[in-house]
Amino acid sequence: MYYWRKLSKEDQEKVLAERKGRNLPWHSPPHIEFKGRNRYLITGTCFEHKHIIGKSLERLAECESELLKVCQHNNNEIFAWCILPNHYHILVKTEELKILLKEIGKVHGRLSFDWNGEENLRGRQIWGNAFERSIRSDRHFWASVNYVHQNPIHHGYVDQWQDWLFSSAAKYLEEFGREKALEIWRKYPILDYGKKWDIY
Numbered sequence: 001m002y003y004w005r006k007l008s009k010e011d012q013e014k015v016l017a018e019r020k021g022r023n024l025p026w027h028s029p030p031h032i033e034f035k036g037r038n039r040y041l042i043t044g045t046c047f048e049h050k051h052i053i054g055k056s057l058e059r060l061a062e063c064e065s066e067l068l069k070v071c072q073h074n075n076n077e078i079f080a081w082c083i084l085p086n087h088y089h090i091l092v093k094t095e096e097l098k099i100l101l102k103e104i105g106k107v108h109g110r111l112s113f114d115w116n117g118e119e120n121l122r123g124r125q126i127w128g129n130a131f132e133r134s135i136r137s138d139r140h141f142w143a144s145v146n147y148v149h150q151n152p153i154h155h156g157y158v159d160q161w162q163d164w165l166f167s168s169a170a171k172y173l174e175e176f177g178r179e180k181a182l183e184i185w186r187k188y189p190i191l192d193y194g195k196k197w198d199i200y
Helices: 009-020 057-072 097-118 138-154 169-176 178-187
Strands: 039-045 077-083 087-093 131-134
Touching: 039 097, 039 138, 057 077, 057 087, 057 097, 077 138, 087 138, 138 169, 138 178, 169 178
Parallel strands: none
Antiparallel strands: 039 087, 039 131, 077 087
């Protein structure tokens, strides 16, 4: 299992340097007066919630990079994301949900082939299906943004949400600023968001 705070100082510096050198996709932050349709929270989980993504820092980074790359295609817009050791969440706008889910399935297939090869475990099932939840309102959208960014705390990986490296949290905070982020957090609390389905 991956815990940032358990990494040595040297490993933390290595990860930070690698992350700063990457060009992660980030469109302009969503407008506060968000309106629109075709917004979805896409979630993918490892089979039986095993910590396969989190086997290494490189694997977390690879999963993040590949998923974001496919989510950028076809004029999709990425609002927030979080990649954890055994699951991920990506909040997107897409006009072609079926196509996007099919492309995510291909990413799952490529990663499964590579990771099973690395561990000499051909035939092991890595992924359950990715599934989506349609965003119904402004309140649902902003609660989803807060939920995605808070997820690493919810699962005990970090103490502060912006410390998790494999998410859009730090970029979100940089774009919005601390005061606006706090205002959004208070105005759109997550409450029991995900209680029935995000149990890992």
